[in-house]
Amino acid sequence: MTTGEPRPLRRLGFLTIGLFDPADPRPGHERTLEIVELGERLGLDSAYVRHRHLQHGISSPVAFLAAATQRTSRIDLGTAVIPLGWENPLRLAEDLATVDVLSGGRLHPGVSVGPPMRFDDVRHSLYPDTAEQEDFSYARVERLLRHLRGEPASTFSGRQGIEVFSERVEPYAPGLADRVWYGGGSVRSAAWAGGQGLGFLSSNVVRFEEGVGRPDDFAGVQRAQIDAFRAAHPDPERARVSQGLVVIPTDSATPAQAERYRAYAAERLPRTREPQGPAGMMFAPDLVGTSAEIAERLRADAGFQAVDEVVLALPFTFEHDDYRQIVGDIAGGLGPALGWSPATPAGAAS
Template sequence: MALQKLGFLTIGLFDAADPRRGHESTLEVIQLGERLGFDSAWVRHRHLQFGISSPVAVLAAASQRTSTIELGTAVIPLGWENPLRLAEDLATVDVLSGGRLNPGVSVGPPMHFDRVRHALYPDTADAEDFSYERVRRLLDLVRGVPVTDAGVEGFEVFSDRVQPHSPGLGSRMWYGGGSLSSARWAGEHGMNFLTSSVVKAEESEDFAEIQRSHIRTFRDHHPDGERARVSQGLVVIPTDSATPEQRRRYEEYARQRTPRTASPQGPARMMFAPDLVGPSERIAERLHAHAGYQEVREVAFALPFSFEHDDYVQILTDIATVLGPALGWRRSP
């Protein structure tokens, strides 16, 4: 099956001494993606690290520098967010972008919650609900479910639902999941499904087989069945136009990360997919043989964490001009 939608994902790293340069680099990469014809650009989310901490703000800026590329988050951890305030921000950026926003979210306690609970929720840490209910609240708010009584007070008019309301945004909400329960829940609630290079080993220790199981579970429980949207996000590094020095660094990067892919990691039994490095023709062959990839019609290939701006330019250019066509993708006219 030919690939229908080609996207990429970036973490947006920056130097603490010069954060603007890193954020500008991310925006320039998104602009490049649009020029190359990518269908979507996604940003990761990092709190208390040197990566994008406010993806909605970054994508608001990107919406004003682009006109066609879809803009996504992969993913916003809702444990850090107030769903009502986030719904307002998402709808605002969707309006500014002309309906191009694809918010991806996940749930669970914030990372290192014991360290940040008193700064994040000084009065309510023990009462916060980090279950799927937090996603359901966000979905209701984005989809326009009334949350209060509307009325007029003096000269001020109030709405009974989150404003602005962007009617199409509710159908573009994604859940980033790595387990069977997440896949099932996302399907039952009519979301789209983001599956990445990390999954939980519940039924198997074969990454591709696990991923295929999650995708099929999601579609089995989604009202749209086989038409339900799923995007795969493996780390892909084509080397077609790379210099010898770049190839050496890319291969070393992948080599250092390979040991963790051999078996489930930690108490949660997380499985990591190997990074795909090499000529596009070889990467395409490996993807066509991948049980997870065989289930999808769109991808958001993840860019490596710690490379330089020029490396991302080379990788994205090769993906759009060599790997994408090798997968059957055709740039939209």
């Protein structure tokens, strides 16, 4: 594994779960839309939303991003990630294409595979008749990509009475298939995504595998996966990899906010010391400090050195004002400290 000077940071964005009050869900969704709008005003390149089924976070990121397309005009909008075990690839392709058209080509879908979380608890609601036959493998991504590329989804096209039918998914969104990312956490998934020519989303959770790095070195294991992705990609130098860590700059935080942020990170730190659970999941430490301090730590991070795009994850349980402060410091302090420059604000003169 090699390390060295990081690539110049080309793109900077954020990721949010979009928490809401189950007794009154609209304000939480509105506040998350406000954070997306703020990111655009500050010149950030992307805003991603997580996917949470049967929880009090955004359960339908595609529907949410449809609203975001009407309140933004420049910032890229993405999902990190849609678990395809919950989805019909043809229907999802229709939804994704519709949102991409509404956005003017700004949608960046991130997807993953595997059985739905807590599948035994939801299988009778999700797949009451076909649970045993469902294929949760990479083939589900391949089906989605075929539909997004406009390959035939039906054996019939033409006119029937006064109605006209297409053989492909409509609307067709040119270029959308080339903006699909795969969210993976193992060398195998990284290499598969690279071989498919997809983008690769690497988060603050990866799987430890024997012979791949040390069990106490998250950055080294993540770097090995990124290297495997690029090695398998048909155009390694142009292959897109995004690193997502929980990063909390405190430049403009109040003393009370900064103290709360440090306590949050300290509470989560024990899980980062060794792989967790039977799957051997490794967690990256949350980074809390000034932009200068965080930038120094990132420049020394083996995973960060291999990417030129980052999507920084906002902590799950913070308040709206906390998110405004963190996003503001990411754009105004941390990004410039890493050599990043904000995009031209929408509507500004060139």
